[in-house]
Amino acid sequence: MSASQPFSLAHAAPLAEPVETGSLWQALTRPKAPFAPLVGDVRADLAIVGGGFLGLSTALHGARAGLSVALLEARQPGFGASGRNTGFVVPSLKSSIGPAEAEAALGPVFAERLLRLVAGSGRTLFDLVAAERIECAAEQVGWLQPGHTAAAAETLRGRLPQLIAAGVDAAFLEREAMLAKTGLPSLHGGLEVRSGGLVNPLAYAHGLASAAQRAGAYLRGDSPVVRLAPSGGLWTVETPRGTVTAPRVVLATNAMAGWLVPGLRASIIPARVFQIATQVLADEWRQRVLPAGAPVADTRRHTFALRWSPDGRLVTGGMVAFVPGREAEARRSFARRLARFVPGLPPVRAEYTWTGVIAGTPDFLPRMTEIAPGLFGAIGCNGRGVALTTALGREIAALAAGTVEGGDFVLPITPPRPLPLARLAGIGPHFWLPWSNLRDDCDVRRAGR
Numbered sequence: 001m002s003a004s005q006p007f008s009l010a011h012a013a014p015l016a017e018p019v020e021t022g023s024l025w026q027a028l029t030r031p032k033a034p035f036a037p038l039v040g041d042v043r044a045d046l047a048i049v050g051g052g053f054l055g056l057s058t059a060l061h062g063a064r065a066g067l068s069v070a071l072l073e074a075r076q077p078g079f080g081a082s083g084r085n086t087g088f089v090v091p092s093l094k095s096s097i098g099p100a101e102a103e104a105a106l107g108p109v110f111a112e113r114l115l116r117l118v119a120g121s122g123r124t125l126f127d128l129v130a131a132e133r134i135e136c137a138a139e140q141v142g143w144l145q146p147g148h149t150a151a152a153a154e155t156l157r158g159r160l161p162q163l164i165a166a167g168v169d170a171a172f173l174e175r176e177a178m179l180a181k182t183g184l185p186s187l188h189g190g191l192e193v194r195s196g197g198l199v200n201p202l203a204y205a206h207g208l209a210s211a212a213q214r215a216g217a218y219l220r221g222d223s224p225v226v227r228l229a230p231s232g233g234l235w236t237v238e239t240p241r242g243t244v245t246a247p248r249v250v251l252a253t254n255a256m257a258g259w260l261v262p263g264l265r266a267s268i269i270p271a272r273v274f275q276i277a278t279q280v281l282a283d284e285w286r287q288r289v290l291p292a293g294a295p296v297a298d299t300r301r302h303t304f305a306l307r308w309s310p311d312g313r314l315v316t317g318g319m320v321a322f323v324p325g326r327e328a329e330a331r332r333s334f335a336r337r338l339a340r341f342v343p344g345l346p347p348v349r350a351e352y353t354w355t356g357v358i359a360g361t362p363d364f365l366p367r368m369t370e371i372a373p374g375l376f377g378a379i380g381c382n383g384r385g386v387a388l389t390t391a392l393g394r395e396i397a398a399l400a401a402g403t404v405e406g407g408d409f410v411l412p413i414t415p416p417r418p419l420p421l422a423r424l425a426g427i428g429p430h431f432w433l434p435w436s437n438l439r440d441d442c443d444v445r446r447a448g449r
Ligand SMILES: Cc1cc2nc3c(=O)[nH]c(=O)nc-3n(C[C@H](O)[C@H](O)[C@H](O)COP(=O)(O)OP(=O)(O)OC[C@H]3O[C@@H](n4cnc5c(N)ncnc54)[C@H](O)[C@@H]3O)c2cc1C
Pocket: 015, 049, 050, 051, 052, 053, 054, 055, 072, 073, 074, 075, 076, 077, 078, 079, 080, 081, 082, 083, 084, 085, 086, 087, 088, 089, 090, 223, 224, 225, 226, 252, 253, 254, 255, 256, 257, 258, 260, 273, 274, 275, 355, 356, 357, 358, 381, 382, 383, 384, 385, 386, 387, 388, 389
């Protein structure tokens, strides 16, 4: 796509919209006064499309760096994955991506930069929460990654020296020590990353939006961007009732932008993820399951993840193949999965069920793209975006402010890399999931023999 062509949503599919069932986070978060829509024409140094953690962190850090920043969100900040996730603060890439895999994909220089960013991302988030006094039930209680088999635990043990060298504050816990932290007997030893922890993600998104606004960023809600048009070194970002004109635009739309910029959307695999929160459980269970409070996410391809909510519920989830109309079945299947991991757990009800969409990439690594001169898109956090997008937003702001040159950026800045048959990519996870479940089960059965 050349810089002279506009990008338009006018004839494309509407925004992909997650099924809205009402999340636990909505129930636990004080409602925030909505940001008004953009009306009229605004000039800015930096226009940001999308008000999730990535857009909001970029806006906050851009404004702090002295840029005039205008952020446009189709709904309200936190509407996307940022307000719907599990709230794990994970200073780590996907479990299948250790330092060696990152280096093979990115080369030594970018792999080292990315690992350092990820390693510091827990600290970045908790420091920001403290500095901006964001009330989001933030707890830096660590994050646990046990192996689902002894062999997976050994892989994690082998990675530890490189992770520590990259700055990750981590230790290896033997199986007994992991059991003491999780109360989940089927899991093996693995990593404890001490700079990780938990947030209420929707409250964190609201807090970031307020912080960005306090820093001077101009935030507008209910302002879907429908067209991006270049002219004379500037981009005009169009919404139904107004425009922002800026020399630089960052698309922080994650998996939800529809086909506004086809090349960007075509470079990811969108995957819908289910979350359930149980009824409030008796205190006794609080002592028996995750007694140290740290969330857990194991090494399965289809990760088993579990946390306590601030009001005493267990929260878990994952993917479900071929979902539409099968929400009740999804709810039951995650309740069953939970019961398998927590022996003796009383029957659970999923009192809250909600979904969100993650943006996956084939190598499980995020991408920074320059779509046309001045038009950037960052995408592909692969379900590990709470801390990563917070830290990445700071780096993108530095790029926009000119304090970091393109070649020194944390990721290679490339044109979008559309996947073959991209319009069908959404069905990929439905085939990946049963295959992954089967392989995870085989791993465990084989190890048990
Ligand atoms: C169910 C679930 C659980 C997860 N759990 C975790 C976890 O525990 N830990 C972790 O690290 N990561 C987790 N993730 C991943 C994490 O939530 C994401 O990586 C992160 O929130 C992505 O942030 P973002 O700002 O890039 O995107 P989003 O939060 O998706 O924001 C994109 C925004 O762009 C807006 N938008 C789209 N198109 C337009 C347009 N044309 N005009 C204006 N606005 C537009 C959308 O409305 C949306 O608000 C999870 C994801 C899901 C879905």
